[in-house]
Amino acid sequence: MSLNPYLPRLAEVLEVKEESPEVKTLKLKLKEGRMEFKAGQFLELTVFGVGEAPFTFSSSPFNLESFEVSIAKVGSVTDAAHQLKGGELVGVRGPFGNGFPLEEHKGRDLVIVGGGIGIAPLRSLLYALVAERSEYGDLKLLYGARSPSLIIYKDEWEKFMEKGVEVYLTVDVGDETWRRGPYGPCGYTHVGVVTTLFDMVKLNPERCVAFVCGPPIMIRFTVQRLLQLGFSASRIYLSLERMMKCGLGKCGHCNIEGYYVCKDGPVFQFETLKDVPHPF
């Protein structure tokens, strides 16, 4: 590792995939060495000439050849990231943070709840889970987006179903395409916020663990719902976002009370945060 922890490593953009009008997935490969990470960890991506911003890995942690980040266009760095083409160089620092605690929940059922771009780290998590499918009980994914065109990883959901994940998709507002498919065969024609999907699934809180990522309001209501269903606070994990600038626990930007999201997170047990005034 470099003696300068602020210095990024160079990576080449192998492929850019447009997932939705708002989201692109970059497939990256380090110029030197391999990126080893855990699902749920994040990296700092540099678009040279523009700046640096944090993104969670969205690809399988078992793929050591390349890695992916899915980027929603919301600001200057993400705008510039959307302009990138294959062959261009970017900078990466990381991996940072803790990742999802999978080892301790082997043998249990898992319910994974994602909203909007919050699905990105959960996709990495799903790849990690299906790679060791037999180690876990029932796997359920509840994923909501604002509209059908904003559902990302469209060509991957059926593959996850084939690999033993129950996939439930929903949109806040449907349209023609949503009503008649293309997700019809899988039964994805639901309209409503992501928490309404809980009515469609049967969960056993005794043997189930929840992993949640999404916008603050979605996390708030999902946690509320999980608690109502009988989940204990220690069985709910949240992947949270703050403005992680340095990733090293020094710049002070990403704290939630006494915790740094870049070091103690980004995955938090709800138990840890339940007495915090406004964690999300």
Place this chain on the structure above:
Amino acid sequence: MCVEKLNIGKKLYNLCLAYLKIKKGTMFINDESLREFLLMLSKQFTVVAPIMETPGKPPILSQLNQANLSRLELKVRPLTPYKFFFQPPSEELFTYKLGRKLVELGYEVKKPENLILLGLRNCDLKALEKLDMVMLEEPADPFYKSKRENILLVSLDCSEPCPACFCTEVGLKPYPEEGYDLNLSRVEGGYLAEAGSRRGEELLKRFESLFTGESEGQLKQRDERREAVYRKVKEAYTKPIRDLSKVGEEYFMDFTRRCVECSGCVFTCPTCHCFYISDYRRRELGGRIKTIDSCLFEGFQRVAAGVNPRATLNSRLRQRFLKKFVYFKQRYGEYGCVGCGRCVEVCPGEIDIREAAGLI
């Protein structure tokens, strides 16, 4: 890890002294010779010291020279924190050159040469130790580390604590015990000088002729003065620090009403370490800098998509107080405040951290 290394270094040094039965060289220098000592130092080194620029106002840090030596202020601590010599307001992290399918990265860790900071009190030395905990925690910040390893620290016993001082209440003493290269203690007619490191000893040795051996009486006098200053600060306070993790958010509203978000408290605070990271670019050349930042600024935690977890001033002011008395302690085992009182002096809204902490 690096913090440990530094501490181990110090411990080893003290152990060696004890083993060799060498008393740390304490010497006496009279007022006239001190003047000469500082003058010579300022010619051989860059010496930064508290200078009285405006009578009646606290001194500020400035480069010591022959012209301002008469305005050197060794009684009252400066309003400027010493942290800026270790964490400059702006610092380059690396540069890059962009070419076609090519990016060249480079950086330089500059080593400060011959820089002496003069006049640090124990609060300032302890503040640096706290910055060490953050900046030297692995992976260490190499820019900070280089400055920390190379800048010489000449500290002072507090002889005139400011009305806003409360170091005793956060567990500190108003005189240095470690962490300095050379410490000066006021006694009748001059100062006792004590080396705290090899480099401090070398400094004493280099100017040997200006110093004389100390007498038993002078050491006793020093200890009495230290005790008197300690009592003076200690007796100003009767209440302990309140557990701010147990108070509601509304507790801070009274302070929030008076806060103008200027961040004077943050910038004069010797332990506030938060920084921002941003890029600049001129054609194919660019770079990244870290700049001083403040948790009181509205955009401190706002993310690109617009969500701002600390959108209210009250939540930001609460953050600052809790960082000092709760969060830093959770993380590093001690308060993040050294009780120097700079934030009290500088606040245009008369917000008093001692009041927030329940001391007054």
